[in-house]
Amino acid sequence: MxxxxxTARLDExxxxxxxxxDRICDEVAAELLAAEAPPSFEVRSADLRLDPYFMCADRYWRQRFLERPTARTALECARWMSDHVGDGSWGAVAEQWGLGNGFLNRGSVESVDQIAGAVGEAGTGTEAERVAFFLALFHAGKLRANFCFDELHAFLVSSPVSLAANSLRQAPVFLALRSxxxxxxxxxxxxYAAELLEQAWSSSExxxxxxxxxxxxxxFATPFEEQGExxxxxxxEAVETYPGDHMFHARLATGLHMCGRHDEALASIDTALxxxxxxxxxxxxxxxxxxxxKRDAIQEGRLRAVRDAEHQRRxxxxxxxxxxxxRSLHTSSVRAVEVVAVFTAAIAFAVGSLQVTLTGKLPLTDRLWLLAAQGAGLALFALLIVGGTWLITRSHQQVNSGGE
Known part of the structure; x- marks a missing residue:
């Protein structure tokens, strides 16, 4: 072709x-692949919805990577980009194709030496740095998709491929990968991770x-305090900046779920869907x-929270x-002690008064004084028992009130 x-078909x-x-882009890309001819047109954006030139090139290189997901293909793609992608769009296209094709081909991970061999053929200067940057993104996309955290960090920090990217290693996307x-x-x-996150997030680029x-x-971080928040x-913030991006609504649902805000999380995941x-x-x-x-997990978390709240209330x-x-049992036992004390004093008084009245030989006046003294003593005894019990229970109640 x-x-x-x-050009005419893509303009159409x-x-x-x-x-x-979509159909036209698929057909043109398929014909280019069949003719083993890379696209000859220029790409001026990374818009997968409206730019047919980028869409067609994206389909072409995606198939090339699927057929041979190697650093050699990445090298060919990077060289093609140098000739056919403008400087204003090169970074966006490199991120889209490097990370995207790395994710799609995560089952085929090459060694660092194999990737370094491809970088060695890139030459020198700015083009060589861009080639190294693209190959680094491609390999990092595979490691990221496979959650090889330590291997990814070592690759980004010290591998010959990453070091060959020079100043491009300070790009926000590179810092985000390290984070x-x-x-x-x-x-x-x-x-350390949070510091890298802040550097990438706050970058104007x-x-x-x-x-x-x-x-x-x-x-997907190792759990830490305040992770959900x-x-x-x-x-x-991402949803405010990209309100139509389903992925960011899904991430927001995850964060809300971690924070226990299940109803809001459910609304966010429904928006993402x-x-x-x-x-x-x-x-x-x-x-x-x-x-x-994720929606099922949020629903389950919501139901669990409702059950936990009910159990807590009960x-x-x-x-x-x-x-x-x-408190009722304690009060009842105290009242019982008081009643027993008063009752005991009354019985003792009654028994004592009978003995004095029936068997006493003292004059009536003396017996009356004796009965009065005995009654006063027993009343004082009962009063001391009741008062002591009240003081003890009052102190106990104050301690319990303070503890509550």
């Missing part, structure tokens, strides 16, 4: 509806892929399964009832 024909696709555009690796590693600290990797790292706050249904992504079914699994009611019962 000659360049004029390809630019004004067509989305289904016709992702650090959050998942059990050998690195959360503080932050891209959509940078945001995605940062949120991905927080979502950190993910929620960053995901909310709705946006996904209208997305042209090639991995629709895979992502849909992931989102539905436990608190039972605890309050137990305290009330304890």
């Amino acid at each position: 000659d360049t004029v024909t390809v 696709a630019r004004t067509a509806d989305s289904r016709t555009r 992702f690796a650090a959050f998942g590693s059990r050998a690195l600290t959360v503080a 932050r891209t959509r892929h940078t945001v995605d990797i940062c949120l991905n790292g927080l979502a 950190l993910l929620r706050s960053h995901a909310e 709705a946006l996904l249904a209208a997305s042209p992504t090639a991995s629709l079914s895979v992502l849909q399964d992931q989102y539905l699994t 436990w608190e009611q039972q605890a309050a009832a137990n305290v009330q019962l304890e």
